[in-house]
Amino acid sequence: MKLFQAYKLISALMLLASSEAFAHDMSSGNLKVAVLLFEGVEEIDYAGPIEAFGASGAxxxxxxxxxxxxxxxxxxxxTPDYEFSDAPEADVLVVPGGGIKAAWKNPMLLGWVKERAAKVKVVMSVCSGAFILGKAGLLDGIPATTTASLRSQLAAMFPTATVKDKRFVDAGxxxxxxxxxxxxxxxxYLIERQSGKKQAEAAASYMEYDWKPSLN
Incomplete structure (x- = not known):
């Protein structure tokens, strides 16, 4: 019995050490990601990307x-970490969706998104966040997508955008x-594009997320 307990303790310590080593390895990323928050934002739209970016070391x-x-x-x-006036520079701007009726009619929010979009390497919208990008003039002449039930509406509102029936669309x-x-x-996908497939696979594995890169 004592031998079994000792084995359990050793196994637990090894697992803890492995987890700490993994966390250290994943903390080496230099990507800075700004995530927009607003009243009515959808939880998974921002929490999902935060978890994945965080797991990749961003x-x-x-x-x-x-x-x-x-x-x-x-x-x-x-509670947001920063407000528009003091937000630090970033490499990626994430614009979630959700209850966007007030957000996409907010000139200060749209102006900040447009201003930040000019400075970052990548802007990524999630779900109906695409409508915020459209209102900020960021979908003009490019392919795009949004949540399935709103794709026809996105195409009608922003006719110069080419709306795709895809899980995500990379327009550069x-x-x-x-x-x-x-x-x-x-x-x-963005982590893979920016940091390599191994980094993206490691993040998905850490999250225990059944990622299928070929399905889009």
Whole structure:
């Protein structure tokens, strides 16, 4: 019995050491990711990409119009790390969707998105966040997607964009994804594009996410 308990203790210590080594390895990323938050934002639209980017070693922070707490679609309350006026520079800007009726009519929010889009390497929208990009003039003349139920509406509102029935669309600087969990697939794709397939696979494995890169 004592031998079995000792074995369990050794196994637990080895697992802990392995986990700590993994976390150290994953913390080596230099990508800086800014995630937009607003009242009515969809939880998985921002939490999914944050988890995937974080698992890849990226430095992730959230930005709101102010630092006031915002309430997400399903009631989760989140306080942004920064506000528009003091947000640091980033390599990637993530624009989630959700309840966007106020957000896409907010000139200050749209202006900040457009201004930041000019400075970052990549802008990625999730779900109905594509409508915010469209309102900011970022979908003009490029292929794009959004959540399946809103693709016809996206095409009608932004006729110069070519709306695709895909889980995510890479238009170079602009990546748009379909709804909800598709934001995780788009993020893993972006990690693969920026940092290599091994980094993306490691992040997906850490998340225990059944990532199928060939399915888009």
């Amino acid at each position: 430095k992730v922070f959230t930005v709101g119009q102010t630092k006031a707490t915002v309430e997400s679609v399903w009631g989760l309350k989140v 600087k602009i990546i748009t994804t379909a709804g909800l969990s598709a934001g995780i697939d788009g993020t893993l």
